[in-house]
Amino acid sequence: MSPCQNCHAGCCRSFAVSITGADIIRIERELKLNFWDFVCRWEDREGLITRGQAPQFYFDDEPEVPFAICLMHSQSQFFPQSTKCRFLMEGAPDRDFPLGEARCGIYGSRPSACRIFPTRLSSSGQIAEIYDIPSHGRHEQLPIYELCPRPWIPADLDPVQTVEDLVVARFEQLFFQQLARVWNKSPQSWASFPDFIRFVYEKRLIRKTADELEAEIPATIPFFRAA
Ligand code: SF4
Ligand code: SF4
Known part of the structure; x- marks a missing residue:
């Protein structure tokens, strides 16, 4: 049985989830949501959210402040002293599950x-490694921020899907870092960020003529060349 079965999802309550432009485009399209429905920017002066992996972005209203691009949080319905990912669906606490069960919406x-x-x-880029999870996801030792009830083992995961997900995640993170380098050269407003994201990701798909294919002209996003 997966550790997530019957869990209250302390992970989805504890962490600020960094997202990429690809995540944003997919959620907008598949769930018919608008950027402003689920994306937020969180100050990340100490890099505790991005952890040197996700990019930091700067904006013209606070040019000295690095921000992480994340999923929004909302107040927990049943544990109002805590917050959770705005997409987490909470079940009511009961005798069997005092922290309630929860699932990703x-x-x-x-x-x-x-x-x-x-x-x-x-x-090596070939193998997925499971890492140890701490007991709590936040410094506040509230029970609702407790994490996985037991250590994860390889049998909990699909070895094909897990590696594929990791490879895609790495690719998208590297692409988003390139995008951040371009944006941060001349930071614009937070209000204009969604249009910038859509503009860049639309440019990821092109058609090449037979001559261009023959000449093996490398295709890149135009303004990435100078980044
Ligand atoms: S509820 Fe879903 S989208 Fe939100 S943090 Fe959990 S798994 Fe991620
Ligand atoms: S805290 Fe661990 S067990 Fe619970 S939902 Fe998150 S990943 Fe699964």
Whole structure:
């Protein structure tokens, strides 16, 4: 049985989930949501959210402040002293499950960061490694922020899907870092960020003529070349 079965999902309550432009585009399209319905920027001066992996973005209203691009949180219905991912569906606490059961409300469209938890790609890029999870996801030792009830083992995960998810996550993270380098050269407003994201990702698909294919002209997003 998966550790997530019957869990209150302390992970989806504890962490600020960094998302990429690809996550944003997919959630907008598949769930017919608008950027402003689920994306937020969180100050990340100490890098505790991005952890040197997700990019930090700057904006013209606070040019000295690095921000992480994340999923929004909302107040928990049953534990109002705590917050949770705005997509987490909470069940009411009862005698069997005093913290309630909870599940992801956008499971098929969830961001890469959620798909790969709690694994990382080995340095060879060929193997998924499961890492240890702490007892709590936040410094506040509230029971609702408790994490997995037992350590994860390889049998809990699909070895094909897990590695595929990790490879996609790494690719999208590298692409989003390139995008951040371009954006941060001349930071614009937070209000204009969604249009920038849509503009860039639309440019990821092109058609090449036979001559261009023959000449093997490498295709890149135009303004990435200078980044
Ligand atoms: S998107 Fe789903 S899996 Fe990811 S944090 Fe939110 S509820 Fe949890
Ligand atoms: S805290 Fe661990 S067991 Fe619970 S939902 Fe999250 S990943 Fe699954």
